[in-house]
Amino acid sequence: MSDPSAIDPAIELKGISKAFGPVQANKDISIRVMPGTIHGIIGENGAGKSTLMSILYGFYKADSGEVWVNGQKKDITDSQAAISAGIGMVFQHFKLVQNFSVLENVILGAEDGAMLKPSLNKARGSLKHLAEEYELQVDPDALIENLSVGHQQRVEILKALYREADILILDEPTGVLTPAEADHLFRILEGLKREGKTIILITHKLREIMEITDTVSVMRRGEMTATVKTAETSPEELAELMVGRKVLLRVDKKPAQPKAPILEIENLRHTDSHGVERLKGISLQVRAGEVLGIAGVSGNGQSELLHVLGGMTTATGTVRVNGQEIDLTGKHSDGQSRRARGIAHVPEDRHHEGLILDYTAWENTVFGYHQAPEIQSGLFMDNAAIKTEAQAKMDRYDVRPPDPNLAAKNFSGGNQQKIVLAREIERDPDILLIGQPTRGVDIGAIEFIHKEIIRLRDAGKAILLVSVELDEILSLSDRIAVMFDGQIMGERLPDETNQTELGLLMAGVTDTGGKSAIAAVDAQLHAKEAREAAQHD
Amino acid sequence: MDKMPAWADAVLVPLISILIAAVLSALVIAALGMNPFEAFRLMVEGALMKSSGWGYTLYYATNFIFTGLAVSVAFHAKMFNIGGEGQAQIGGLGVALCCLFIPWPHWSLALIGATISAAAFGALWAYVPAILQAKRGSHIVITTIMFNFIAAALINYILVNILRPSGGMEPATATFPEAVHLPTFQDMFSTADNVLFRGSPANITFFIAILACIAVWLLIWRTRLGYEIRAFGHSETGAKYAGISPVRITVISMLISGALAGLMAINATMGEAERLVLNASEGAGFIGIAVALMGRSHPLGVFLAALLFGFLYQGGAELAFWANIPRELITVIQALVILFTGALDNFVRWPLERLFLATRKKGTA
Numbered sequence: 001m002s003d004p005s006a007i008d009p010a011i012e013l014k015g016i017s018k019a020f021g022p023v024q025a026n027k028d029i030s031i032r033v034m035p036g037t038i039h040g041i042i043g044e045n046g047a048g049k050s051t052l053m054s055i056l057y058g059f060y061k062a063d064s065g066e067v068w069v070n071g072q073k074k075d076i077t078d079s080q081a082a083i084s085a086g087i088g089m090v091f092q093h094f095k096l097v098q099n100f101s102v103l104e105n106v107i108l109g110a111e112d113g114a115m116l117k118p119s120l121n122k123a124r125g126s127l128k129h130l131a132e133e134y135e136l137q138v139d140p141d142a143l144i145e146n147l148s149v150g151h152q153q154r155v156e157i158l159k160a161l162y163r164e165a166d167i168l169i170l171d172e173p174t175g176v177l178t179p180a181e182a183d184h185l186f187r188i189l190e191g192l193k194r195e196g197k198t199i200i201l202i203t204h205k206l207r208e209i210m211e212i213t214d215t216v217s218v219m220r221r222g223e224m225t226a227t228v229k230t231a232e233t234s235p236e237e238l239a240e241l242m243v244g245r246k247v248l249l250r251v252d253k254k255p256a257q258p259k260a261p262i263l264e265i266e267n268l269r270h271t272d273s274h275g276v277e278r279l280k281g282i283s284l285q286v287r288a289g290e291v292l293g294i295a296g297v298s299g300n301g302q303s304e305l306l307h308v309l310g311g312m313t314t315a316t317g318t319v320r321v322n323g324q325e326i327d328l329t330g331k332h333s334d335g336q337s338r339r340a341r342g343i344a345h346v347p348e349d350r351h352h353e354g355l356i357l358d359y360t361a362w363e364n365t366v367f368g369y370h371q372a373p374e375i376q377s378g379l380f381m382d383n384a385a386i387k388t389e390a391q392a393k394m395d396r397y398d399v400r401p402p403d404p405n406l407a408a409k410n411f412s413g414g415n416q417q418k419i420v421l422a423r424e425i426e427r428d429p430d431i432l433l434i435g436q437p438t439r440g441v442d443i444g445a446i447e448f449i450h451k452e453i454i455r456l457r458d459a460g461k462a463i464l465l466v467s468v469e470l471d472e473i474l475s476l477s478d479r480i481a482v483m484f485d486g487q488i489m490g491e492r493l494p495d496e497t498n499q500t501e502l503g504l505l506m507a508g509v510t511d512t513g514g515k516s517a518i519a520a521v522d523a524q525l526h527a528k529e530a531r532e533a534a535q536h537d
Numbered sequence: 538m539d540k541m542p543a544w545a546d547a548v549l550v551p552l553i554s555i556l557i558a559a560v561l562s563a564l565v566i567a568a569l570g571m572n573p574f575e576a577f578r579l580m581v582e583g584a585l586m587k588s589s590g591w592g593y594t595l596y597y598a599t600n601f602i603f604t605g606l607a608v609s610v611a612f613h614a615k616m617f618n619i620g621g622e623g624q625a626q627i628g629g630l631g632v633a634l635c636c637l638f639i640p641w642p643h644w645s646l647a648l649i650g651a652t653i654s655a656a657a658f659g660a661l662w663a664y665v666p667a668i669l670q671a672k673r674g675s676h677i678v679i680t681t682i683m684f685n686f687i688a689a690a691l692i693n694y695i696l697v698n699i700l701r702p703s704g705g706m707e708p709a710t711a712t713f714p715e716a717v718h719l720p721t722f723q724d725m726f727s728t729a730d731n732v733l734f735r736g737s738p739a740n741i742t743f744f745i746a747i748l749a750c751i752a753v754w755l756l757i758w759r760t761r762l763g764y765e766i767r768a769f770g771h772s773e774t775g776a777k778y779a780g781i782s783p784v785r786i787t788v789i790s791m792l793i794s795g796a797l798a799g800l801m802a803i804n805a806t807m808g809e810a811e812r813l814v815l816n817a818s819e820g821a822g823f824i825g826i827a828v829a830l831m832g833r834s835h836p837l838g839v840f841l842a843a844l845l846f847g848f849l850y851q852g853g854a855e856l857a858f859w860a861n862i863p864r865e866l867i868t869v870i871q872a873l874v875i876l877f878t879g880a881l882d883n884f885v886r887w888p889l890e891r892l893f894l895a896t897r898k899k900g901t902a
Contacts, residue, residue: 312777335780345778353778356771363764368779370764380759 008071010035010167010198011056011087016065018051025051027222029065033215035166038189038199040209040230043219044242044442049202052219053169057089058082069167088160092172094152098145102138102155103127106162123162130161134191135184149299150181157188167198174208178297179470179503186212206235207471218242243443253454256478258287262462263309263343263431268317268328270304278304279315280486286431286462291453293477293494294466296506301486302466303348306435309464310345311338312353322430335368344424346417348435348466354420355408362390362404365423393422398448414445421452432456435466450476470499484508545893546886547838551831553885554877555845562870569862576856583855584848590855592722592737598847599739599804600818602746604825605843606753607659607797609834611677613757614790615770620666620681621798622822623688624659628799629806630692631658633700633813636713647717651807652745652800659799660792662688667791671784677791689816696815709814719808740808749797750836756793757836766790798822824875831878842878849874 011033018026025048033039043049054060056067058076067074069085076082082089096105106127107119124140131137138147138154147155153173160168170189174182189199189212201213209216210230217227218241225241240246263286270279278301286292296302308315314330321341327333338345347353355364366375366386375382375389390404397418399411408416417437424432437453438446453476457463467473473480474494482489482505489505563573584590604621611618618624635654641647666680696708705711720741722734757763769776769786776783805817824846831845832838853867877884 310778311780334782335778337780339780347778349774352772352774354775356768356775358771359768367768367775370761370779376761380755381761381764383759 012068014066016062018062024222029224035198036196037214040213040216041202047219048222083163086166088165089169090156096144101141103140149176169200171202178507251450251475256290258290261285261287264320266318270315278486289460290478291457291463293473293480295473296483298468300483311335342430344429344432346424346434357409362387364408365390397422413440414442417441431462433464558873558877579856580852584852588733589735589737592734592739593851594847595739597850598843599743599746600801600821601828601843601846603801604821605828605839607794608825608829611794612834613770614766617678618794620684621825622818623685624662624795624798625801625818625822626688626692627662628655628659629802629813629817631655632802632806633710636717641716655799655802656796660796663791663795667788671787710812712812738809742804742808754836827875
């Protein structure tokens with residue numbers, strides 16, 4: 001080191017490489033994270049961020065390279081070694097035991113002896129201390145299944161701190177949070193930083209990087225393309241570093257020219273198999289030539305709305321398509337009859353719904369339309385014709401690699417989504433239901449998908465867009481409806497609202513005027529938790 | 538892609554599995570004081586070196602093709618049909634009723650009638666577990682196992698109390714009339730001065746089994762229904778999204794599966810025994826599971842695996858007959874093959890996969 005007074009970095013990775021078969025997930029990656037800073041790692045899906053962190057946490061063994069922690073070379077062979085080196089990890093998908101209490105989860109794997117009582121008492125004391133220090137309040141005796149997602153995440157952080165982690169890795173922590181919860185999380189992280197903890201934040205959201213990190217490293221295709229000070233960069237520059245070319249972050253669109261309503265929904269109600277009412281009287285209209293965006297934290301009924309409209313489940317109420325009522329009982333209708341009525345559906349979950357991952361691309365290009373008469377020849381399906389048509393579609397939508405014989409699971413997220421889009425759009429539907437259109441999709445493909453949605457709108461289609469990404473809702477929608485707890489909390493025009501107002505509506509607060517609204521959010525969240533707890537009993 | 542080539546998956550893995558099973562069997566035989574090479578020679582000679590041996594091998598193989606296909610079709614819809622045994626026995630009842638009570642003028646017409654009847658009875662026996670699974674969520678593995686016992690008890694009751702000819706001393710139907718006698722390989726291929734397949738039970742049903750292989754291949758990979766069955770098997774939520782009814786696919790694929798298992802009875806009951814006896818399926822329903830696993834649920838694989846198990850059955854019988862080896866040992870050998878080809882599939886696959894990846898990395902580096 002050139003500067004003798006410099007302190008050792010909290011984490012230093014030197015020349016880390018890792019390959020999975022022929023895929024080079026990490027290529028000669030070096031990175032230095034100074035103690036007491038928040039370091040962001042940003043990159044598209046599949047850029048190798050998670051692999052790198054898994055190596056740091058001992059889940060994978062690097063093919064080559066070294067890990068240094070606080071100036072000492074460490075051989076991190078498993079997560080126990082990582083924990084004893086002071087590294088804690090908060091996973092995207094929480095690793096909590098649902099029917100254990102917060103305390104029990106915190107001591108799980110860190111019990112002091114055969115009897116639980118002393119450990120529990122010790123944990124109770126230290127939790128109280130941590131809560132005061134870092135705004136990490138959570139009821140130690142609550143069961144995990146009764147906690148909101150935001151509180152569950154706090155438990156994960158507490159778990160790491162209880163194990164005396166000095167270095168905290170968070171993998172896409174805001175994906176499941178409301179804007180208010182995300183703000184709270186960032187306050188917690190700021191507090192941890194003030195106390196000298198080191199934080200590594202993995203995300204694909206540029207806004208979060210700009211908001212909270214001190215330095216940021218960009219990954220692309222397994223390589224570290226740049227490490228910069230956050231204050232000295234811009235979202236545009238980071239996006240370019242991530243993708244390798246200039247990207248349009250704003251959606252270019254003309255004002256909508258809506259015509260007659262095509263999709264009319266009145267008092268739609270749906271109760272799930274556990275007897276919980278998921279849709280509590282939804283009424284909406286989507287007109288030809290407009291995008292209606294449904295904003296909301298995931299799990300507030302948006303999925304059920306798409307499932308009902310797409311014919312995957314039943315409901316009561318009235319839904320009219322082009323003035324004609326459609327059957328909601330499921331007795332005379334399913335996904336295929338919906339398609340016959342001009343409703344195309346790009347589902348939220350392309351892995352389990354939109355695609356059969358083990359099917360080839362060409363088989364997937366007729367999925368849901370496989371009964372169409374033009375692709376039959378006698379008793380059999382006309383596979384040759386389907387393949388030819390699939391090749392043409394893949395060329396038009398720039399699916400890479402353009403090989404119709406490749407299984408769907410071997411395409412990247414963005415290319416999988418293009419296959420689904422091609423299938424649904426090419427049938428020229430009147431209505432397009434589209435859920436999380438860019439979830440797990442790389443920035444380059446996001447641009448393409450957004451343009452495609454606006455092109456359809458301008459062609460006079462009615463588009464119902466569901467997304468948990470507020471940015472996406474704001475930039476694509478002509479009208480925004482906010483869903484909370486199975487209800488529409490209100491409709492807003494994108495020009496006349498902002499993230500804060502939408503965030504409050506998403507948390508169930510309709511009075512978005514005064515300052516007291518912030519406090520109301522917490523109250524609402526607690527009320528919701530209590531309700532859900534009651535439903536479980 | 539982090540996978541080995543398809544040919545290695547389809548050919549190399551089962552071959553190595555068989556090899557390991559063979560080596561272990563050889564060790565067991567050696568431990569009993571017999572030369573394993575001599576034992577293997579006896580098996581090959583008895584099962585493959587003379588036409589009557591082939592006649593038995595192919596007879597057993599025919600049974601296994603039907604039950605193997607039955608398990609395969611259900612597999613494609615991600616259901617584990619353990620009920621091939623019961624479905625085959627009830628299929629036998631269908632064959633018996635058809636052959637005993639309809640005065641057929643010619644065996645060919647009887648064969649058509651018995652095929653329909655066997656398939657219908659087998660399908661019927663699979664229908665109840667299917668509808669319970671589809672509508673009530675009762676697990677198909679549990680219900681089909683239980684239906685095996687119910688089938689055995691039902692056949693027992695019917696044979697003892699209803700179909701047993703008066704004065705008959707054993708629980709079996711009367712022998713079928715001469716008109717429904719199916720041509721055996723001996724009838725078909727022998728010439729005046731050269732008798733082939735002497736006394737062996739292989740019969741024309743073998744060709745029906747081959748037709749069934751082709752029909753299943755067309756069904757699964759060429760028809761809309763096969764497309765829907767496979768889609769449902771891969772992802773139930775995906776099927777729902779596409780408007781494929783889970784209830785309908787569950788029921789239909791189990792009906793096809795049951796019908797295929799039922800068809801086994803044409804071979805065993807109509808072709809060989811020429812009357813319905815107790816336990817006419819002789820465990821072929823269970824062997825079908827191993828055959829389907831080893832054959833990767835593909836009709837060609839099922840055909841080859843059925844031949845292998847036909848060889849093991851016949852070779853094993855020869856071994857027990859000629860050598861001083863207890864009959865139970867044959868079951869041990871068969872179990873070893875099932876263990877390695879079916880249950881311990883990944884035991885062979887994972888090391889092989891790693892080996893392929895290692896050599897490929899060297900190739901690209």
